Amino acid sequence: MKIALIAHDRMKEEIVQLALAYEAILSEHELFATGTTGQRIMDATSLTLKRCLSGPLGGDQQIGAMIAQNEMDLIIFLRDPLTAQPHEPDIIALLRLCDVHKIPFATNLGTAEILLRALERGELDWREIVHEENER
Numbered sequence: 001m002k003i004a005l006i007a008h009d010r011m012k013e014e015i016v017q018l019a020l021a022y023e024a025i026l027s028e029h030e031l032f033a034t035g036t037t038g039q040r041i042m043d044a045t046s047l048t049l050k051r052c053l054s055g056p057l058g059g060d061q062q063i064g065a066m067i068a069q070n071e072m073d074l075i076i077f078l079r080d081p082l083t084a085q086p087h088e089p090d091i092i093a094l095l096r097l098c099d100v101h102k103i104p105f106a107t108n109l110g111t112a113e114i115l116l117r118a119l120e121r122g123e124l125d126w127r128e129i130v131h132e133e134n135e136r
């Protein structure tokens with residue numbers, strides 16, 4: 001599965017802790033991240049992530065493009081609910097595309113943990129069927 005991990009600055013420590021706690025599960029998947037988030041996770045874990053640009057420089061849009069092509073299977077995006085972001089339109093666009101393609105999307109730690117446990121139990125395997133149908 002292709003999983004994107006993204007966090008705003010005030011949430012970076014949370015996503016690093018999440019990646020550490022779920023490293024074994026995450027290591028079985030293809031991981032993507034926005035620039036700084038990806039670097040922080042790679043510095044703290046043994047995970048390898050494909051890093052896009054930093055969010056404000058277009059990283060959200062790069063991940064959004066993958067979602068638009070229905071290539072992304074799970075998004076964990078720990079958004080900062082208390083700080084305005086200069087690239088808010090990119091963030092909203094990413095969210096909207098997840099809804100268009102029915103991609104599981106977590107915006108906080110509570111939901112992120114539920115989704116990662118569901119992933120471990122194989123409850124997101126329906127995404128493989130979506131990919132097979134897209135290839136036809």
Ligand SMILES: O=C(CO)COP(=O)(O)O
Pocket residue numbers: 006007008009033034035036037038053054055056059060087091
């Ligand atoms: O701004 C972001 C998401 O909107 C995250 O970008 P960075 O991971 O580069 O900080």
